[in-house]
Amino acid sequence: MAARLEAVAFDVADPSAVGAFWAGILGREVVDERDGVLVPGDEFQVGFRFTASHGEQIGRPWLHLHLASTDPDDQARIVEAALSRGAHYLDVGQEPDAPHVVLSDPGGNELCVLEPGNNWMSGTGFVGEVTCDGTRDVGFFWRDALGWLLVWDEGDQTAIQSPVGGTKISWDSWHRPGTESRNARNRQRFELVAADPSREAERLVQLGASRRAELSDGVMLADPDGNAFRLRSVP
Known part of the structure; x- marks a missing residue:
């Protein structure tokens, strides 16, 4: 059985505050962990983990989140709910009349509240997409890694989705060449779980991953683009 994507993880200065923000926006619970918090997802919607880190972010984040809205009032409500919980507007060079709204959560993580009627978000649920800076081939790797x-x-773009639907993960080359700080621990990363992490790590290496470090409960690897991700045993 392929590894399961448990969460997209973010290193932040205040995990409790950022976790509370996302739990409030998404209507989920917060689970306290040793070094942060988990906002669990399910087979349809991706989960989020926020881990304590006081290191300075180097370069622009390599992924951000897209939230779906159902109509103009719903889009405005989502934006207002985010702002009231500590988000702020973010200028990433978007046009003044762009139909989507770009925000930063309390941890400095970029998110977009997309306009209603966006067909790409059809059937994805509220957390519509995790969009990543990456090559076309890394999309194929993650397709096979997660099943x-x-x-x-199309072109340099790829996207994958669970067989049950829900959150999509997409890749496009935003600001390559160069991998910036990807030889270090990623401030944002995928976190996977498997019944047998050792055996699953071998499969992922055969698909193109590389080993980074052995962990007490699993292993840190990197995908073919050099982005670190964690694989550990099922809790």
Whole structure:
């Protein structure tokens, strides 16, 4: 059985505050952990983990989140709810009349509240997409790693989605060449769980991953683009 994506993890200065923000926006619970908090997802919607880190962010984040809205009032409500919980507007060079709204959560993580009627978000649920800076080939790697479906393959862009639907993960080359600080621990990363991490790590290496470090409960690897991700045993 392929590894399961448990969460997208973010290193932040105040995990409790950022976790509370996302739990409030998404209507989920917060689970306290040793070095941070988990906002659990399910087979349809991705979960989020926020881990304590006081290191300075180097370069622009390599992924951000897209939230779906159902109509203009819903989009405005989502934005207002985010702002009231500590988000702020973020200028990333978008046009003044852009239909989506770009925000930063209390931990400095970028998110976009997309406009209603965006067909790409159809059937994804509220957390519509995790969009990443990456190559076309890394999308194929993650398709095979997770056992998900390839739902987009055009030019440099790829996207995958669980067979049950829900949150999509997409890749496009935003600001390459160069891998910036990807030889270090990623401030943002995927976290996977498997019944047998050792055996699953071998499979992932055969798919193109590389080993970074052995952990007490699993292993840190890197995908073919050099992005670190953690694989550990099922809790």
